[in-house]
Each structure stands twice: as C-alpha cells, then as structure tokens.
Amino acid sequence: MHPDIEELLHRFEKGDRFLMLLVGRARWFETDDGGVFTSFRAEEFTVVDKDRYTHWLVDTAAATLRRLDAFEASMESDLTPAALEASGVPRDLVDGLILARGHYGEFDTENYRVGVLQGLSMALGSNAVIESAPAPEASGDQPTLAESVTEADDGGVASLESDPEKDVNEVILETILQRDEGSGVDYDTLVHACVMAGHQRETAEDAIDHLRDVDGAIIEPRFSFFQLLPE
Template identity: 55%
Template sequence: MGGDSVISGTGSRRVRQSAIRIFAQEYSESSLIEKGVGEYDPSFVITKLGAKVNRCLICGGLERMERRDGDSGPFYRGQVRDPSGTHYFDVAPFQPELHPDAEELLARFETGDSILVSIVGRQKSNESEDGGIFTSIRAESFAEIDLESYKSWMVEAADATLRRLEAYASSQGAELSEDGLRDSGVPDDLISGMLQARGHYSEFDTEAYRVWILKAFSRALGRAEETPEVSIEENVKPV
C-alpha cells in the first residue's frame, strides 16, 4: 500500500495511507480486520476482493445526518448512499475542527435539500456480541460536491472495483502464495490483501458486484434519469 510519510509528535515515522475509492457494498460486506501492532501501525478492513482499506474516499447522496451528545461531547453520525448501498460515517467528539462544517451540513440536510457529498475518512469497525463485524468510516474531511464530481468519482470507483474483480478472478485456482498469485496475474499491490481475503472468505458470486458497477457507469454516462441517492436532474443545488 502506498502513502505519504508523516512524522509524529514523538518523532516516530508513520505512513498516511492512500484513500481507496470503494463502493458501499464491497466495504460493508467485509468481516476481516487487520489490527496494527505498533502505536502508529495502520489497521485495515480487508474486503472480499482483497482491498486493504485504511483510508477511503467515498461519495454519494446524504441519506441521514444527526448530532448526538455523548460523555465526551457532541458527535455526528450520518449515512451516504451510492449506487451499491449505504456507507455509515461519524465525526467524533475529538474532532472539533470538523464540527462547524458538520453543523452546516446538518442544517442543510434538515431543510430537506438533496445533497451530494464527498468524504475522506479512516476505516472503523465494531464487533457485535455474536461476533458480527460492522464497518463504518471516521470522517477526516468532507465537502458538498456537484453532479459532475460525483460522476467522476463513480467512474474512478467502478474502475478500481473492476480491477479488483479481475484480480480475484485471476486468483481462482492459483496457489495461495505471493508467487502463485503473481504468476496468475494478480497485480503486486493487490497480492497481500488477496492472500488474506482468500484465506478468510468463502468463494462468492461476483455477479452482484458487476451489476452495480454497470449501474454506476450508466449513471456517470448520463444514461439514468435519476439515482436512488438523489434526484440528480432537479434537486441537487450547485455548490
């Protein structure tokens, strides 16, 4: 995984992971978590297609937004819908620099406006009492976007997902080792995640993934009059 080096306050070097473009369904179906060992080692949500998600860039229609008060102060929770499903995100009490923008977004949402948003955030996961994994995103930044920006993101996310689908298909029948996956045609940057994913998840039908990828391309190319995220022709106001 690539990323930018960052010097922490203690002088330790950590790497800011690149933000992966990912649709909600692939992310929400994930149940494999890789926890960082050291204080500055990243943790990852590993998807069925082998994406190792530490940070991600998501876009879609703002479906829900609310402010809550907790023991540590106010925080915000919301949902963003893309062509495949729903992402869940939050803005934590320890992120006061984001609270004014969150309040502004909440006010817009409460008026009933249809809003397209872009969120860069860090993976977050919780385990239920019965062992189920719930994935969400801790927002690092967010912004309202216009329709063209949303279309561009859909194309980028669809391209990235197709690349992972092709890698997954190439891995079928291959020896589950770095050399085996490399020889089968899996790109080097996907090998680590693919090894972990193939060892954790059962084989699954990828057809549903291909269906919503086609939906994303169709909407991005203007072949769909509306999206379930927002009524894009009439209701989205310019930024």
Template identity: 45%
Template sequence: MIPRARYKRQETYRIFASEFSGSSLTEQKSEEYAPAFIISKIGAKVNRAMVCGVVENIERRDGDSGSSYNFAIRDPTGVIRLNIAPFQPELHPTAEEMLLKFDSGERFLILFVGKSRWFESEDGGVFTSLRVEECCVIERERYLSWLTSTADATLRRIDTYNKALEVGLDEGEMRAAKVPEDLIPGIIAARNHYQKVDTEEIKLGVLKAISLVVKGTDPVEESADSQEVDNPGMERIDDSHEINEQLGNAEPIDVILGILSSNGGDLVGYDDLVAACVSAGSSGEAAEDAIEHLRDVTMEISEPRFGFFSISS
C-alpha cells in the first residue's frame, strides 16, 4: 500500500475582499487531500480564510443532491462570495436562519471561515470564492475588531512584499533579507505570476477599513451607501440615461439579452441587469422574473459565478 501524504492544517488568513477577489493565481497539487491555494498579488497563499461583512445576498438552491446556499457579503473594499454545499447539512440550519432574516429585509454582519475555491472560465479568467466551514452572525464590535486585525495583517503583507522586491526570487536571498518565512513561498509565486502590482491600491482598501473603525461608522449603513463592487474583469453598468437611450421601453428579456450579447463575453452582475431593465421601463419584479426565465427555462443565459451572468455558450 502506498502511504498517503500527510498535510498539516493550513493557516487561516484574515483578508479583505478586494485582495482575495482580485487574485488569479491558484495552486492545486495532484495528490489526494493536498490543500488548494489562491495566491494574492502580494503573496497571501490562502487555503483557509476568515472574512466578515454586511450581507448583500443569500440564495438557496434546491437540486437533486439537496440544498445549497450562496452568500455575498461586503466589507469596506468590495464583495466576497461564499457557498454552503448540499453535503454540508450541519450548516444548513444556520444558513436557513440567516436566509429568513435576509428575506425579512434585515441586513446584518456575518463572519465566515472557509476554504478557497475557484471557477476558471474558458478564456482563462479566475473567479474566486470560499466554501464555508463555519459561520455566524456577529455584532458591530466584533466586526470592527476583525477590520483592525485584517488591516494589520494586510499592511504586514504589503510591507513585506515591497521589501522583497529589493531581492531576487531565491528563498535564500529572501531569508537573508529577513523576509518572514511564512510569506516567502507566496511572494515568490506572486512575483512570478503577476506582471504589475499596485500596492498603493491595496493599501487604499486598508485605509477605508481603518477609517470606518476610527469614525465609528455603522457598517450596515456604510454598506448600503456603497455602489461599486470591486470585481476585476466584471462589467458594471452605471449610466441609466445611456441605457434608456439605447434600449427605450424594451421588454426585460430583450434588455438582458442585448446587454449580455454586446458585453464582449464579460460577466454582468444581477443587480446591474435588474437596474438596466428598470431604467428601460420595466419593474424590478419583471426583471427578476426575466432573469430566472432566461436562466432556468430557456437557458439562454448562464450563471458561471453566483450573481453574475453571461450568454450561454
């Protein structure tokens, strides 16, 4: 009998949505039970992550194998997406409670611990998410504590990455330069993969989080005021006047198909499709019905990533 390789439990990273969702480098060895990693632009090698945010969407889907739950939460830097699978029945009661709260109109803070997963499109695009291992509703104080610790961890990675740019891609050189041992493999992989890394942009997200903590802003209200979703490679439709000029009082199905057909293959968000239909003269309910019809009945559109759509291939 060939002995199985033994893998230690991986570190749990505290990471903001923009750093995680902006990653396109993955690592998955062929051995059974080998951990899978998403490697960020500044070298976070994430197998497991702790993330927090205000709930933006919860959806239950019922299939032949059981129910699954898709979540979207927002932190000060953007949106991160998570999934509870049918084979995780121990998490379903908690997910149902959260779904009931969300459907009642309540917005609240959630903490998740999850494992990295991703979907790779035919053109090589990588869309990241987390498979939930633990989750709970949290209070504002715990969220602010997470923001503080995650900001500290992110600044450490930024400073270390910038310091590592002064030396070569050799582990020995990095150790000699006192680059922390835990970050060396991820930084080497990141520098080999990502062509240009703007650490100031990542730092800006950290400053947003710190500002929220210092000002004592209500995170739920702050999230409601935020309009932009930081998801590289995904188009957002912001100009409702332009949409009206292009589409007039078109039927929602025609609006959706028109947008996705002319979008160059990029994914378009659910909220953006609904907004476009409303701008073209439809009701929000009619827009939602049209999306479901095109996805589930005629199958003219697909949802490669939760909440984002494209024309079916």
C-alpha cells in the first residue's frame, strides 16, 4: 500500500486533484478536560471517477433526508414500534430510530438538511452555495430529495461572481479577523466565505494550507479551527 499512496501524494503535491475512496479503522478518545480526539488507520483505497462519486453522494443524501423525515414524524409519537409505524416511520427505520431518539434526544433537523444540500451543491460542481433550506409546506409534508434540490436551485441559492474581487488569502484573513471570538474560526466557515466571494473550493483549501504551513500567517490551535498568528 505504501508505494501506491506515495505515488498519489506525489501527484497531489504537484497539483493534481482527484477523488479517493478510503477504507480503514477509526478510533476516538476523550481527554480529562472534555476534548475529543479521533484517528483513522487507512487499510485500503482507490481513486474513483466523478460519476461514481456523484451517484454515491445522491444515494447518501436521499437516505439522510429519509431518516430526517422519519425523525420528524416520530416526534409526536410514543417510542414503540407500533406507534412509530402508525406515525409514518418506515418499518426498516423503526429500531434505529428508537435508539437514536434515546441517544440524541431532540434537535433541529433543518441544519442537517442545509448540510445535505450544500454538499450536493459543492460536489456537483455548482458555482453556488445553498444558504438556507427550503421551508416545509403548510401540510407538514417534507420535500423529496429531487424537490429539495429543485427548490434550492430556484430560490435558495446565491449565485457567485465568476471573477472574484478579493484575493483568496485576503478573504480568509478577514474572515478570521471578523469572526474569531477567542476560540478560532472553523474550517468550513473559511471555505464557505471563500466560495461566497467567488473562489473555487479547491482554491480555498489550498490557500488555508499555504497560509498555515508556508506563510505562517494563521495557526491551527486545535483541529480544524484557525486563528491569526499573534503579533
């Protein structure tokens, strides 16, 4: 495995970009002060084409929205198989939903719907980022995946300029300066700000790495959170 992964790393360092499926074992541990750290041991990998990745993404998005619909349908129901099925929860999701309700409690599903649609937008190569999820219809029925994407394309997407007015590094530094309240600004927020300013996601990711590892203008005091280098 090592020679193959070294070849891919060499391609990546030369500027090549590709989609890769990675299989491995994950582990996590929690420190005494409440910090959670994760690690991943890769065991197998392969490069996949855009069509296959898109197919997997759409399947995953549809399954996620289906589980969110089931969760919302269960909120006014007793946590018994018969009651959940009567409330409209698919039979194959009942057992898992009982465990999920006991573990997670109540939460706002809209944030997850937005995440699904943002992932679809970025992965499908759209020059847009979905800012808000489509509002549920008055009847309470939740939109299907196709309906959600259509509604987002019609009214929930902010089109971006093809020619950015600001340098990507400037966008990152300004975003950290404006939004850091002491604990840093998370990676996704920085990438989102760059995309909204008209830059490609890959450009934003490379710029974050360069500002941290080469320029030394930003630091990463904890995983995936960034701050300006103290003067």
